[in-house]
Structures are given as C-alpha cells and as structure tokens.
Amino acid sequence: MTDTPPRTRIQTRNRATILEAALEVFASRGFRGATLDQIAQSAGLSKPNLLYYFRSKEALHIAILEDLMDLWLAPLREMDPEGEPREEILRYVRRKLDMSRNHPRESRLFANEILQGAPRARSVIEGELKTLVDDKAAVIAAWSAAGRIGPVDPHHLIFSIWALTQHYADFEVQVRAIMGGTDPYPAAEAWLDRVFGAVLEISRDAT
Amino acid sequence: MTDTPPRTRIQTRNRATILEAALEVFASRGFRGATLDQIAQSAGLSKPNLLYYFRSKEALHIAILEDLMDLWLAPLREMDPEGEPREEILRYVRRKLDMSRNHPRESRLFANEILQGAPRARSVIEGELKTLVDDKAAVIAAWSAAGRIGPVDPHHLIFSIWALTQHYADFEVQVRAIMGGTDPYPAAEAWLDRVFGAVLEISRDAT
DNA sequence: CTTCAATTTGACCACCCGGTAAAAATCACG
DNA sequence: CGTGATTTTTACCGGGTGGTCAAATTGAAG
Numbered sequence: 001m002t003d004t005p006p007r008t009r010i011q012t013r014n015r016a017t018i019l020e021a022a023l024e025v026f027a028s029r030g031f032r033g034a035t036l037d038q039i040a041q042s043a044g045l046s047k048p049n050l051l052y053y054f055r056s057k058e059a060l061h062i063a064i065l066e067d068l069m070d071l072w073l074a075p076l077r078e079m080d081p082e083g084e085p086r087e088e089i090l091r092y093v094r095r096k097l098d099m100s101r102n103h104p105r106e107s108r109l110f111a112n113e114i115l116q117g118a119p120r121a122r123s124v125i126e127g128e129l130k131t132l133v134d135d136k137a138a139v140i141a142a143w144s145a146a147g148r149i150g151p152v153d154p155h156h157l158i159f160s161i162w163a164l165t166q167h168y169a170d171f172e173v174q175v176r177a178i179m180g181g182t183d184p185y186p187a188a189e190a191w192l193d194r195v196f197g198a199v200l201e202i203s204r205d206a207t
Numbered sequence: 208m209t210d211t212p213p214r215t216r217i218q219t220r221n222r223a224t225i226l227e228a229a230l231e232v233f234a235s236r237g238f239r240g241a242t243l244d245q246i247a248q249s250a251g252l253s254k255p256n257l258l259y260y261f262r263s264k265e266a267l268h269i270a271i272l273e274d275l276m277d278l279w280l281a282p283l284r285e286m287d288p289e290g291e292p293r294e295e296i297l298r299y300v301r302r303k304l305d306m307s308r309n310h311p312r313e314s315r316l317f318a319n320e321i322l323q324g325a326p327r328a329r330s331v332i333e334g335e336l337k338t339l340v341d342d343k344a345a346v347i348a349a350w351s352a353a354g355r356i357g358p359v360d361p362h363h364l365i366f367s368i369w370a371l372t373q374h375y376a377d378f379e380v381q382v383r384a385i386m387g388g389t390d391p392y393p394a395a396e397a398w399l400d401r402v403f404g405a406v407l408e409i410s411r412d413a414t
Numbered sequence: 415c416t417t418c419a420a421t422t423t424g425a426c427c428a429c430c431c432g433g434t435a436a437a438a439a440t441c442a443c444g
Numbered sequence: 445c446g447t448g449a450t451t452t453t454t455a456c457c458g459g460g461t462g463g464t465c466a467a468a469t470t471g472a473a474g
Contacts, residue, residue: 010421010471032325033239036462046466049422057462108322111377115315115322117235118380125384133385150405155386156398163374164367170318171370173325177332178340179362191363198357198405217441217451243432256452262434391416 015053017043022060027105030112065121068106076144079136085143086200093161100169101185107169149200222260224250229267236311237319238268272328275313286343293407294352300368300399308375308392314376356407
C-alpha cells in the first residue's frame with residue numbers, strides 16, 4: 001500500500017513543490033485538462049524530472065487526493081459528541097466555510113473529481129468518508145432524538161453543510177460575478193450562521 | 208450573432224442527436240475530457256460528419272450552453288413578485304430541485320463550466336444571469352423589508368438555493384455512496400422544505 | 415579527490431485528438 | 445430518370461501529450 005516514504009532532503013522538497021504546483025493546475029483545469037508540462041513548468045522542473053518523483057500523471061493525482069482527504073475531513077472529525085450540539089454543528093459549519101476560503105483549490109479539485117464520477121476517489125468515498133459520515137450522523141440523530149436540537153435528517157444536514165460552504169469555493173467565479181468586487185465571505189458567514197441557526201432551532205410549538 | 212437556423216429535416220434531426228450526445232459526454236468528462244470521437248460515436252455519426260454540423264468542439268459546447276441557459280433560468284424567472292412570498296420561494300426551491308432530478312447532466316455540465324472559471328459562459332453570467340438575479344434579489348429584499356418573510360440576505364439566499372439543489376445532481380456519486388441504494392430525492396425534498404421554511408420564518412420575538 | 419548513488423537533462427516516440435480535403439453517396443425535386 | 449445540392453465517408457495531417465531511455469550532472473561520504 002504505502003510505498004517507501006521520501007528520504008533525502010531533495011526528495012521532500014521537490015515532492016512538496018510538485019504537489020503544490022499540481023494542486024494549482026489540476027484544480028483549475030481538471031485532470032484531463034492539466035498537462036504534465038504545465039505542472040512541471042509551474043514547479044520549475046522538467047517533465048522527465050517530475051516523472052522521476054511521480055510515476056505517472058495518475059499517480060500524482062492520487063497522491064494529491066490522498067493528502068487532501070485528511071485536511072478535508074478534519075472539521076467533521078472534530079465534531080465532539082460530548083459537546084453542546086448546536087455549538088458543535090455551527091462550529092463545523094464555520095470550519096468548513098474557512099476551508100472554502102483558505103483552500104479553494106483543494107475544494108475545486110475535489111469537486112472536479114466527484115463531478116467526473118470519482119474515478120480515482122471512489123474507494124475513499126465509499127469507505128473512509130461514508131464511515132465517518134455515518135458515525136457523525138448517528139451522533140446528530142441522537143442529539144435530535146434527545147430534543148437538544150430540532151428534528152433534522154442528519155445525512156441531509158451534512159450534505160447541506162457541504163453544499164453551502166463549498167459553493168463559495170467551487171462556484172467562486174459565479175459568486176463574484178454576481179456580487180461584484182465585494183468579498184462574499186463575511187456576509188456568507190453571517191448568513192450560514194443564520195440558516196443553520198434557524199434549522200437547528202427547537203420547534204416553537206413543542207410542549 | 209445568430210447564424211442561419213437549420214433548414215432540412217436531416218439537419219434538425221442530426222443537430223438534436225448531436226446535442227444530446229454531446230450533453231452526455233461533456234457532462235460526464237468535462238470539456239477537455241470529452242473527445243469528438245466519443246460524441247460522434249454516441250450520436251451514431253462519424254467525426255467528420257459531426258463537424259459538418261458544428262464547426263468545432265468549442266462551437267458545439269457553446270451551442271449546448273446557449274440551449275441550456277433558458278432551461279436553467281426558467282424557475283427563477285417564474286418567481287412572481289405579486290405572489291405570496293413564502294410560497295414563491297419554496298416553489299422556486301422545489302422547481303430547482305426538480306431540475307437536479309430531471310436534468311442532472313445539464314447541472315453537471317454547467318458546474319463543470321463554472322469550476323473551470325466559466326471560460327465560455329462568462330459573458331452570460333456577468334450579463335443575463337446577474338441581471339436576473341439582481342432583479343429577483345430586489346423582490347426578495349422588498350418582501351423581507353415588508354416583514355412578509357424573515358430577514359434574509361437575498362443574494363445569499365439565492366446562492367443557498369442553487370448550492371443545495373444542485374448538490375444532489377453535481378455530487379450525485381458522493382450522495383449515492385453515502386445513502387446507499389436509496390433514492391435521495393424524496394428525503395431531499397422534505398428536507399429542503401424544512402430548511403427554507405425555517406429560514407423564511409418570521410422571527411418569533413417580533414412584536 | 416574518488417566513487418557510487420541520487421538527480422537532472424535532452425532526445426525521442428507512439429498515440430491521441432481536433433480538424434481538413436475531396437471524393438462518394440444520398441436526397442429533393444422537376 | 446436526371447440533376448444539382450446536401451450529406452456522409454475515407455484518408456489523412458500536424459500538433460500536443462504522457463511517458464521512456466540513456467547519458468550527463470550533481471550530491472554525499474570516505
């Protein structure tokens with residue numbers, strides 16, 4: 001599974017440079033749209049030299065995807081079953097929105113992969129991701145059943161958080177075209193707080 | 208601007224077949240990822256024959272995009288300033304979710320285009336789309352100011368509707384991986400009703 | 415300075431892909 | 445059936461792209 005990790009300083013440095021460059025190019029052009037020449041040039045290396053570090057374009061893309069998943073799932077992992085439900089969920093929303101703001105390329109790369117049918121990430125999604133989501137969905141369901149938050153469909157709540165937060169990164173061009181020069185994130189943060197605040201509210205006509 | 212419309216029966220039939228095939232392929236592989244051979248084969252034509260109907264790959268993609276926009280914007284256009292605010296918005300949500308359900312390929316094609324920075328749709332987005340959105344946002348803002356719905360940020364409300372509904376089409380692979388074999392749409396419909404119902408609710412601590 | 419391994423380069427290749435040209439086949443119509 | 449326009453096919457091309465290979469260069473260590 002895990003091949004021998006990079007050894008020398010040159011290896012670690014160059015692998016990092018390549019991954020950074022590849023993230024940029026893959027995110028903005030998609031897998032097929034990206035070329036090894038572009039990535040190599042953006043990394044300041046020659047194409048054969050790049051291929052010395054990563055066996056193939058595919059291997060490079062997979063490496064990025066693997067690096068990505070930890071970062072990507074961290075906010076959901078941090079959701080604490082022992083915490084205050086409403087606060088935990090709202091924090092997750094904020095952390096996820098921060099991801100869109102601070103890592104838009106990662107978001108777009110991931111979106112690209114899913115859009116194409118997840119040809120290279122399918123196993124992670126059906127495995128690690130699904131497990132984590134089911135796990136946290138159970139937590140949320142318990143909170144809901146205990147009346148500590150309003151009645152929610154846990155899975156669809158999670159989908160909503162993903163959709164709403166990632167939208168600002170994935171559809172950035174559209175958002176910016178409509179909002180003009182303004183930075184959308186401050187308003188988005190307030191808005192998402194309001195949306196999920198309202199959804200988690202315990203129904204007023206409860207006893 | 209508009210070139211001479213198709214004349215003969217063969218033209219209309221074949222153009223339609225090609226557009227259908229191209230929608231399929233572009234949606235699932237992206238612009239760069241799609242090949243003319245795939246599209247031609249999927250349409251049951253030879254590549255040169257396809258190029259007899261559309262001058263280039265780019266022209267074909269643009270033609271699809273143009274066809275798409277009317278369909279895509281129809282639900283928002285239908286939002287009636289004279290209608291009952293809450294009902295109008297909730298209907299828009301439902302219509303948009305129906306779009307994801309019945310036209311997932313169109314949704315993914317569009318998502319692909321935006322993700323890549325809207326190289327071929329930029330003008331439509333900055334023009335037609337922005338105008339429409341600003342228009343409807345003003346309507347929503349008026350409703351909100353009149354106290355007929357809760358206080359909302361109209362633009363971000365619209366973004367939220369787009370994000371939540373399109374998510375089920377664009378990230379279908381992920382949704383299905385997590386939900387298993389179940390059709391997500393029935394639950395999604397109920398959930399989105401609940402989400403936007405809660406958001407539009409007039410604050411309980413109003414006088 | 416030597417020496418061996420790690421790294422980088424330059425030259426190259428086979429394949430794919432968008433697009434063209436021109437001949438061949440088909441169609442519409444009198 | 446004849447004829448001119450429309451449609452389809454066959455053969456082809458040039459550029460781009462992922463990937464290879466062997467030689468050259470550089471780095472680490474005694």
